[in-house]
Amino acid sequence: MTDFVLIGGGIIGLSLAYELSKRGMAVTVVEQGEWGGQASSAAAGMLAPLKEFSQPGPLLDLGMKSLQLYPGWAKELEETTGIEVQLCRSGVMTVALTEDEERSLRQKYEWQKEAGYDVHWMTGKELRELEPLLTEGVTAGIYSPGEGHINNRMLLSALVMACRQQGVRLLSGCAVAGMASEGSRVTGVHTTQGMIPAAHTVITAGAWAGMIADWLGVSVLVRPVRGQVAAVSSIGVPLQTVIFGSGGYITPKRDGKIVLGATEDEAGFQREVTLHGLTHVLQGVIPYVPVLQSAAFLQAWAGLRPAAADGLPLLGPLPGWEGVFVAGGHFRNGILLSPVTAVSMSDYLVDGQDGPLAPFSPARFLAASDKR
Known part of the structure; x- marks a missing residue:
C-alpha cells in the first residue's frame, strides 16, 4: 500500500510527487509513456503570468505566487541533483505592431500597474534599446523585468532524479487500465504492471485527465489542444530577451536555441507537426525579429496541452x-x-489546508451543470 499513486508523469505529476515525498509520504507515479513526454517536454518553459493572464483574479494570483516560488525551487533542485535547470528571469517584452494592438496593451498595462x-x-x-534585434515596426509595448523562462527539459530531468533520490516509485511504460474502488472510495489503480493499492489517488494525466475521470462517471471537461513549436539556432541571431506578440513568441535559450511558438490546434489527440502549423509559427514571429529568416532551422515538435472548459x-x-483527486487542466501554463x-496540493492532501485552491475545485463543473 502506497500513500499516494499519481496517474501521469508530466511536470505536474513529478512536481507533486517530489513535494509529497519531501513531506514523508510514500508515492508511486505511473506514466504510460516517457517522463514529461507530452505537453511538458513540448513547452517553451515560459514563466510569464503577467503576459499569459489577461485579467486580475485567482489564476493570475496563482501564477504570481508560483513565479515567486521558482528561484528557491530551482535552486533546491539544482543543489539536490546537480542538474542546471537554466532559470532565467531577464524580463519579457509584449509588443505591438499596430494601433489596435498598442491600445489593447496599454489597457492591460494600466490595470497591472494600478494593481x-x-x-x-x-x-x-x-x-529596441533593450533588444536591438527588434523590428522598427514595433510601436510600443510592456516590459516586465521579473518574468522569464526555464529549460523545461532540464527541469524534467532534475525532477525525475530528485524523485528517485526521495524514494518515489517511478513506473514508466505503465498504463492505467482502470480504478479500484470499494463503495464510493477509490482504493488504487489497475495497471499493465498489476494492481497498485493506494490510500489516495491523484489524476495528473494532463490532456487524458477527462478520460480517466470518465471511468468514475465524473465529467471534468478537459480536452487536448495541440501546440506546435519550432526551434532555430541562435548563431548569428544574438537575441537576449523574450518577445511576445499577437503572432507568437520568441524565446532565446542558454543552450543555443531560440524557441518559436506556438499554435493552438483543436486536433484531438494527434501530435504530428503539420506544414500548416509550422508555417503559421514561422510567419507569426518573423515580423518581430526579421533576422530570424537567416537562422538555421533545428527542429519542430508538438504537444497536447490540457485545456479545461473554463480556462x-x-x-x-x-x-x-473519496480518496481521488485531480491536479490538471493547466493548459499552456503547466511549467x-x-x-x-x-505546494498547494500537498498542503491540502497532507495538512488539510485548501489555501488558494477553492476557485479551482473540479466540483465547479457539476455546480454549473446543476444550475442548467
Whole structure:
C-alpha cells in the first residue's frame, strides 16, 4: 500500500510527487509513456503570468505566487541533483505592431500597474534599446523585468532524479487500465504492471485527465489542444530577451536555441507537426525579429496541452468520490504553475489546508451543470 499513486508523469505529476515525498509520504507515479513526454517536454518553459493572464483574479494570483516560488525551487533542485535547470528571469517584452494592438496593451498595462505589478510601458525606441534585434515596426509595448523562462527539459530531468533520490516509485511504460474502488472510495489503480493499492489517488494525466475521470462517471471537461513549436539556432541571431506578440513568441535559450511558438490546434489527440502549423509559427514571429529568416532551422515538435472548459486548472477532490483527486487542466501554463500546484496540493492532501485552491475545485463543473 502506497500513500499516494499519481496517474501521469508530466511536470505536474513529478512536481507533486517530489513535494509529497519531501513531506514523508510514500508515492508511486505511473506514466504510460516517457517522463514529461507530452505537453511538458513540448513547452517553451515560459514563466510569464503577467503576459499569459489577461485579467486580475485567482489564476493570475496563482501564477504570481508560483513565479515567486521558482528561484528557491530551482535552486533546491539544482543543489539536490546537480542538474542546471537554466532559470532565467531577464524580463519579457509584449509588443505591438499596430494601433489596435498598442491600445489593447496599454489597457492591460494600466490595470497591472494600478494593481502594483512590476511592469513598464515603453516606446518602440526604448524597447529596441533593450533588444536591438527588434523590428522598427514595433510601436510600443510592456516590459516586465521579473518574468522569464526555464529549460523545461532540464527541469524534467532534475525532477525525475530528485524523485528517485526521495524514494518515489517511478513506473514508466505503465498504463492505467482502470480504478479500484470499494463503495464510493477509490482504493488504487489497475495497471499493465498489476494492481497498485493506494490510500489516495491523484489524476495528473494532463490532456487524458477527462478520460480517466470518465471511468468514475465524473465529467471534468478537459480536452487536448495541440501546440506546435519550432526551434532555430541562435548563431548569428544574438537575441537576449523574450518577445511576445499577437503572432507568437520568441524565446532565446542558454543552450543555443531560440524557441518559436506556438499554435493552438483543436486536433484531438494527434501530435504530428503539420506544414500548416509550422508555417503559421514561422510567419507569426518573423515580423518581430526579421533576422530570424537567416537562422538555421533545428527542429519542430508538438504537444497536447490540457485545456479545461473554463480556462482554469482543476485542483482538488473529484466530486462524488473519496480518496481521488485531480491536479490538471493547466493548459499552456503547466511549467509556470508546477511549483505552486505541488505546494498547494500537498498542503491540502497532507495538512488539510485548501489555501488558494477553492476557485479551482473540479466540483465547479457539476455546480454549473446543476444550475442548467
